Amino acid sequence: MRTHLLAALAILLALTAALLTPPKWWPEGLRQDYYALLGEPVYRPPPPTREIDLGDAETPCEDRDRAWRAAQTVDGVPIAESLLCNPDNPAAVAAFVKGTNNVSPMTLMDTLLAPDAVVKGNDRDGDGDPDEIHIRLEVAELNGASPEIAESVPGYAIAPGIKPGFWVFAPKTRGMATASLIDLAANRMLRAPSPVIRVEAGDTVRVTLENGHYMPHTIHFHGVDHPYVDAEGEGNDGVPQTSEKPVMPGMSRTYEMTPRQTGTMFYHCHVQPSIHILMGLQGMFVIEENRPDNPVQTLNIGAGQVRHRSVHSRAAFDREYDLHYQDLDKELHALPGAANDPRLIIEQAHRRYDVTERSADYFILNGRSFPYTFRESVVVVAPDETVKLRVLNGGAEEVALHSHGHKIRISHYDGIEHAPAAQITRDVVQIAPAQRVDLVLETTNDGLHSYGEGLWLLHDHHEPAVTNDGLAPGGGITAIAYQSYLDEKGWPRPQGVDWTPYFTADYYRRALPVWSPYDPLGLLGEAGAGPAVSLRALLLALVIGLLAGTLILLLRPRRPGPDKGQ
Numbered sequence: 001m002r003t004h005l006l007a008a009l010a011i012l013l014a015l016t017a018a019l020l021t022p023p024k025w026w027p028e029g030l031r032q033d034y035y036a037l038l039g040e041p042v043y044r045p046p047p048p049t050r051e052i053d054l055g056d057a058e059t060p061c062e063d064r065d066r067a068w069r070a071a072q073t074v075d076g077v078p079i080a081e082s083l084l085c086n087p088d089n090p091a092a093v094a095a096f097v098k099g100t101n102n103v104s105p106m107t108l109m110d111t112l113l114a115p116d117a118v119v120k121g122n123d124r125d126g127d128g129d130p131d132e133i134h135i136r137l138e139v140a141e142l143n144g145a146s147p148e149i150a151e152s153v154p155g156y157a158i159a160p161g162i163k164p165g166f167w168v169f170a171p172k173t174r175g176m177a178t179a180s181l182i183d184l185a186a187n188r189m190l191r192a193p194s195p196v197i198r199v200e201a202g203d204t205v206r207v208t209l210e211n212g213h214y215m216p217h218t219i220h221f222h223g224v225d226h227p228y229v230d231a232e233g234e235g236n237d238g239v240p241q242t243s244e245k246p247v248m249p250g251m252s253r254t255y256e257m258t259p260r261q262t263g264t265m266f267y268h269c270h271v272q273p274s275i276h277i278l279m280g281l282q283g284m285f286v287i288e289e290n291r292p293d294n295p296v297q298t299l300n301i302g303a304g305q306v307r308h309r310s311v312h313s314r315a316a317f318d319r320e321y322d323l324h325y326q327d328l329d330k331e332l333h334a335l336p337g338a339a340n341d342p343r344l345i346i347e348q349a350h351r352r353y354d355v356t357e358r359s360a361d362y363f364i365l366n367g368r369s370f371p372y373t374f375r376e377s378v379v380v381v382a383p384d385e386t387v388k389l390r391v392l393n394g395g396a397e398e399v400a401l402h403s404h405g406h407k408i409r410i411s412h413y414d415g416i417e418h419a420p421a422a423q424i425t426r427d428v429v430q431i432a433p434a435q436r437v438d439l440v441l442e443t444t445n446d447g448l449h450s451y452g453e454g455l456w457l458l459h460d461h462h463e464p465a466v467t468n469d470g471l472a473p474g475g476g477i478t479a480i481a482y483q484s485y486l487d488e489k490g491w492p493r494p495q496g497v498d499w500t501p502y503f504t505a506d507y508y509r510r511a512l513p514v515w516s517p518y519d520p521l522g523l524l525g526e527a528g529a530g531p532a533v534s535l536r537a538l539l540l541a542l543v544i545g546l547l548a549g550t551l552i553l554l555l556r557p558r559r560p561g562p563d564k565g566q
Contacts, residue, residue, distance in 0.1 A: 049522035052512060058160055058503040061085035061375060061491040069490060075103045077295075080307045080319075083483060085490040086376040088300075088307055089188065096299045097308050099130065112189045114172040118298050125202070128293035133199055134206045135298065136172040139213035139281070140190045141165070145340040152337045154178045154186035159369040159468050161505025164328050164362060165336030166280035169194035169219075169267075171299055172210060189301060192367035193324040193394065194267075194283030196300035200310075201262050201290045208254040209247050214342035216246035216271050217281065219255055222434065223265035223415055224285050226257035238270045246271045259287045263415020264390045264436040274355045278332065282394045284322055284436070287415075288312060303366040304377050318385040323377070324367075325431070325460065325476055327360035327395035330469060360397050363465040365476030370468070371502045373478045374492055379458060381443050382483050383450075389439040393431040397462060401429045403441070405456030406480060407448055412438035425449075428461055441480065453482040455492050468508050 063085070071081035074094035082088065091110035095103045099120030100113050108115065114136070121132030143152040143165040154177045157163050173189045199205050211217055220238030228243065230236045235244025236255055247253045269281035284303065288296050291311035300306055303322035306313070313320050332355075335348050362369060366377040381387055389408070393399045409425045411417060414436050425448075431437055442449040459466055459477045468474030485493050497518050501507045515524040 047528045049525040050528035051522075052525060054500055054504055054512070055506060056504075057500045060371065060499060060503055061489045063489040065089075066489070075107050077308060080305075080309070082305055082307060083380045083486055083490050084305065084376050084378060085374070087490075088302075088305070090307070092189075092301065093297060093307050096297050097295050099133075099298075112173045112175055112187055114174045117172040120295075120298075124204075127291075129200065129295040131200070131202065132204050133298060134208065135197065136208045136210055137169045137194075137219070138172055138210050139217055140168050140170040140177065140186075141213065141336055142168065142186055142190065142192065142280075144336040145338065147340045151184055153184050154190060155184050156186045156191060157372070158192075158362060158364055158367065159372055159474060159508060160503055161508055162362065162369065162468060163337075164330060164333035166192050166333065167213065167276065167336070168192050168280045169209075169269075169283060171195060171301070191302050192280050192364065193303055193326065194281065196284040196286060196303050196322045196324075197267065198286045198288060198296045198298055198300065198306075198310075199259065200288050200294055200296055201259055204256075204258050206254050206256050208252055210252045211247040211249055214249055215346055216240075216248050217269045217276065218244070218246050218253070218271055219267055220270040221255065221257060221265070221267050221285060223263070223436070224257060224267065224287070225259040225261050226255070230254075230256045240271055261415065262287045262289050263412060263417075264392070264438055265415055266392060266394075266434060266436060268394075272350055275332070275349050275353070277394070278326075278329070278355075278358075278396060279349075280326070282326075284324055284390065284392045286322075286390065302376065305380075313388060316386070317388040319381065320388040321379050321390070323365060323379075323389055323391045325391070325393050325395060325399050325401075326364050326367075327397045327465070328362040328364065329358045330361040332358065333362075358396065360395065360464065361469045363395070363397075363460065363467070363475035365478055370466075370474050370477040371499060373476060377478045378481045378486075378492065379441070379478065380481050380483060380486065381441070383443055383445060383453060385443045387441040387443070389441055391429075391431060391437050391439060393433055393435050396433055397465070398433065399431040399465070400461040401431060401458070402461040403427050403456065403458050403480060405451045405454055406441060406443070409440040409442070410437055411440050412436075443482075453484055455482070455485040455494055456480045471508055471510060472514070473502065474508070 065087060068087040068090055069082050072079050072090055074090050075098060077094040077097045079090045079093050089111060091107045094107055095111050095113055096118055100108060100115055100117045101119045117136055119134040120130035123129060124131045142154060142156040143163045146153045152163055155163060170190050177187060177190055179185045179187050207219060209219055218238040218240060226236060228237055237243035240246045265285040267283050267285045269276040288310040289312040294311045296310050297306060297308040300322055303324045306320040306322060309320050332353055335345055339345055365373050407425050407427045409423050410429060411423055429437060444450055445452045456479055457477060458480050466472055466475045466477055479492060481492050487493055501512050506512050513526045519525060
């Protein structure tokens with residue numbers, strides 16, 4: 001019996017050798033001998049490229065608010081033209097300039113602002129603009145959990161299909177947090193980043209935090225000239241460990257200051273700052289030069305273009321933009337949507353989450369990632385202009401801001417102007433966390449400041465920062481876009497690849513080939529399924545099965561037979 005099994009084993013080994021292709025690590029001479037004995041392997045072409053269905057791609061620019069883009073005057077407030085796809089609401093801009101207490105009821109109704117969101121009072125120095133400013137901020141949660149539906153509410157997408165949770169400061173609003181009863185997206189006032197605050201040097205500024213959130217918060221005015229305590233001796237620095245107790249849910253506190261120094265500053269929550277700042281409780285704070293007849297745009301929702309600029313800005317620059325960079329850890333930003341019980345969220349965020357193990361997965365500019373950045377954060381310019389860029393790095397990673405086609409002058413660090421001889425012109429600007437830089441962009445086509453008109457990228461050259469969760473293109477990519485390269489909707493006219501895949505959620509779920517826009521012939525696409533099963537594979541599987549069975553029979557110990565002598 002054993003002899004027959006050994007013979008069968010030898011036959012099976014021979015068949016296996018005939019069916020198998022010699023491995024690549026065999027010496028070349030041995031491989032040639034093998035082919036000479038058993039023949040060359042048969043060539044099998046690769047499977048065809050699978051056809052890609054993009055499904056329902058989003059419209060890049062919906063052009064819903066075209067009337068808002070025009071230069072106009074609302075309640076006597078001149079508002080500059082916006083060539084962006086998603087312009088700011090001119091009624092809201094007017095309310096931020098005059099104060100929600102001074103605009104007409106019709107203008108206020110065209111916003112979502114509460115009547116006391118931005119209250120402007122006396123002109124104490126008689127120079128034609130109000131000097132008493134009272135701002136009321138709330139804390140809003142974006143993409144939080146709902147006890148009734150699976151969808152996050154209010155919804156806020158940074159890119160197609162990507163909805164991290166945020167906590168943000170927001171102007172005091174009225175009405176619903178969502179766009180409507182049907183549309184569960186957050187209304188326009190509730191978004192990242194927290195609004196830019198603009199005041200004039202010498203103004204008496206009061207900022208009231210009305211905390212309707214489920215955890216304590218404060219506001220620290222980073223770099224802004226403010227007293228340590230207010231007139232009543234209450235803490236005014238926003239730091240629970242040294243200055244004051246935090247503002248508990250349902251409570252409010254008013255911070256008071258009269259800033260004397262101009263510049264680009266920062267404000268943020270100082271309760272558990274390692275978490276709350278990174279979750280979005282942060283914004284830019286700008287103190288403008290004091291000039292006569294200089295009512296400034298007190299809030300700039302979502303940053304971006306400043307549509308009502310200060311007297312000093314209009315005298316020195318042709319345009320002005322606020323650029324607020326942040327980076328997000330998807331583990332941390334998933335917590336608001338993971339539970340509806342505030343106690344569980346607080347425990348996970350403040351006791352279980354380890355910020356020292358944090359990794360940045362999403363990178364945003366003015367609250368969005370590519371491709372949404374091109375809807376509202378493009379730096380629109382024309383030839384021979386001088387443009388002001390105020391830049392804040394609100395993330396935990398450094399930003400290496402690179403301008404294509406231009407070299408940009410650094411005029412200020414952290415609100416402090418450099419002497420002209422110390423101002424550096426370069427095409428990569430390094431910005432540390434919490435740092436602010438003021439940049440001067442000149443569009444004179446001299447081969448230094450500008451190479452000429454075009455659609456020139458502006459992006460963080462820290463390579464992970466141009467991805468969405470590691471998939472490119474994404475992150476805070478935007479462009480210095482000359483007006484001649486924008487269409488009538490305010491959408492850039494690129495001369496490169498088709499952007500349609502980037503406006504699908506499937507692309508950022510890694511369900512589409514990254515080069516599908518480059519490759520209409522499908523040469524670099526996704527491989528389809530190969531032949532179901534070849535005859536060679538079937539025979540090989542049969543041989544291996546028989547071989548395994550034979551080995552089992554050979555190695556199985558023999559049972560002793562019955563003792564015939566009994």
